[in-house]
Amino acid sequence: MARLCVVGMGYVGLVTALCFAKLGNDVIGMDKDTEKLKLLSEGSPTFYEPGLDELLRDGLDKSMLSFTNDLNWSIDQSDIIFICVGTPPGENGQPDLSQVEEVARSIAGNLNSYKLIVEKSTVPAGTAERVKQTIKLSGGEDVLFDVASNPEFLREGSAIADFLCPDRIVLGVDTRRARIMLKELYRDFDCPVLITDVATAELIKHASNAFLATKISFANLVADICEKVGANINLVVDGLGFDRRIGREFLNAGTGYGGSCFPKDVKAFAAMAGALGINNTLLKEVDRINEDRICSIVKKIEDALWICKNKRIALLGLAFKCNTDDIRESPGIKLVRELVRKGSIVACYDPKAMDNAKSELKSLGDGLSFAETPYIAVNEADALVLMTEWPEFVQLDYSRVKKLMRTPVIIDGRNMLQAIEIEKLGFWYSGIGCHRENRKS
Ligand code: UDX
Numbered sequence: 001m002a003r004l005c006v007v008g009m010g011y012v013g014l015v016t017a018l019c020f021a022k023l024g025n026d027v028i029g030m031d032k033d034t035e036k037l038k039l040l041s042e043g044s045p046t047f048y049e050p051g052l053d054e055l056l057r058d059g060l061d062k063s064m065l066s067f068t069n070d071l072n073w074s075i076d077q078s079d080i081i082f083i084c085v086g087t088p089p090g091e092n093g094q095p096d097l098s099q100v101e102e103v104a105r106s107i108a109g110n111l112n113s114y115k116l117i118v119e120k121s122t123v124p125a126g127t128a129e130r131v132k133q134t135i136k137l138s139g140g141e142d143v144l145f146d147v148a149s150n151p152e153f154l155r156e157g158s159a160i161a162d163f164l165c166p167d168r169i170v171l172g173v174d175t176r177r178a179r180i181m182l183k184e185l186y187r188d189f190d191c192p193v194l195i196t197d198v199a200t201a202e203l204i205k206h207a208s209n210a211f212l213a214t215k216i217s218f219a220n221l222v223a224d225i226c227e228k229v230g231a232n233i234n235l236v237v238d239g240l241g242f243d244r245r246i247g248r249e250f251l252n253a254g255t256g257y258g259g260s261c262f263p264k265d266v267k268a269f270a271a272m273a274g275a276l277g278i279n280n281t282l283l284k285e286v287d288r289i290n291e292d293r294i295c296s297i298v299k300k301i302e303d304a305l306w307i308c309k310n311k312r313i314a315l316l317g318l319a320f321k322c323n324t325d326d327i328r329e330s331p332g333i334k335l336v337r338e339l340v341r342k343g344s345i346v347a348c349y350d351p352k353a354m355d356n357a358k359s360e361l362k363s364l365g366d367g368l369s370f371a372e373t374p375y376i377a378v379n380e381a382d383a384l385v386l387m388t389e390w391p392e393f394v395q396l397d398y399s400r401v402k403k404l405m406r407t408p409v410i411i412d413g414r415n416m417l418q419a420i421e422i423e424k425l426g427f428w429y430s431g432i433g434c435h436r437e438n439r440k441s
Pocket of ligand 1: 152153154155156157209212216249250251252253254255256257258259260261262320321
């Protein structure tokens with residue numbers, strides 16, 4: 001079994017470390033944040049992800065996992081080093097690769113034997129070459145190592161299943177040795193394994209995320225057209241999706257895509273294309289359509305209530321999607337900010353993301369409160385806005401909700417309720433991509 005080190009215990013890094021440990025590898029999880037390491041060593045995950053706590057406890061119990069902040073020691077002990085550090089947005093949409101560079105320099109100083117360095121973080125094509133150059137410059141010409149790219153395609157909320165049963169594995173390698181080591185590491189996986197050069201693997205990751213984001217923005221554009229012509233977006237995308245060349249997935253119109261990947265990756269991909277002198281209008285438009293989604297939800301609230309100022313809005317859903325507590329680039333969080341800016345009094349609720357939201361939004365002051373239950377949030381509200389597709393929001397007792405609200409208005413940003421049923425209860429209901437008047441007739 002290979003000895004692995006995973007540098008960076010963020011989302012991708014922790015899931016990668018735990019899953020490789022589950023598969024029987026000896027794994028060191030390395031991070032600078034000692035508070036995080038303390039929690040992990042005690043068996044407490046640092047974010048919510050279904051199944052993560054069992055996997056963490058199991059790895060620790062079986063001594064397949066350890067955590068440290070000592071990068072030099074981790075490198076010394078390992079054959080394969082996965083780089084999973086953050087690549088946050090930098091200037092002009094380009095990713096800030098300083099953490100990747102820092103790890104590369106540390107690796108250069110600690111090459112006691114051959115090491116395979118594997119990029120997992122999403123990076124622009126050409127980054128592996130830079131890592132290689134940095135290690136050579138800082139470590140000397142005769143150091144033994146390879147740099148490979150093995151992008152992850154994990155979705156938050158189903159990250160463990162996505163890791164263990166992927167649609168495909170992409171291995172970007174330049175040498176036979178790197179190819180053999182990575183193929184051996186993934187030998188038990190029953191899915192297509194695509195072996196490419198390193199730059200191609202890097203590009204597959206960026207292009208995949210940009211393409212999925214394009215599907216979502218396309219669906220949102222069609223949703224806007226549906227509202228004008230009286231068509232129904234849910235049925236339009238079903239009609240599109242039956243065509244196997246298109247597929248139904250990632251065509252749900254709604255509040256727009258959020259999270260730590262799509263918004264950042266589309267911008268970074270556009271910036272990379274632009275810097276290469278390639279027309280990036282398509283990617284910029286995907287981003288623009290997405291940025292506009294919050295305005296279109298506000299417009300729906302104004303269609304019902306006329307003016308947002310002093311209106312009490314119950315906002316359910318602060319995570320960027322369900323099954324996660326992650327609020328990065330979350331449409332719910334953006335909407336809270338916009339409504340408070342317009343003078344609304346917002347009461348919000350989320351099943352998992354309350355703590356993260358509280359610390360993110362603490363500066364908003366009196367205009368915002370955090371309710372302990374959805375029913376408390378809707379009490380005396382002028383409108384209820386659904387922003388994340390948590391199943392518990394579908395299962396609410398909407399007769400009770402109606403009695404609690406001041407005016408019975410529901411804006412369904414995820415098209416998750418049955419419009420006709422909700423209207424029968426006496427609600428003014430507005431979903432996405434389906435004109436109210438036309439739908440009723
Ligand atoms: C994404 C990619 O799916 C994954 O392969 C990559 O490794 C990381 O980025 P993630 O950000 O966890 O994963 O979430 P995902 O399920 O892809 O959803 C991203 C955003 O798009 C969410 O805000 C989601 O609500 C939104 N979305 C998704 C839609 O608005 N409509 C859809 O049809 C699908």
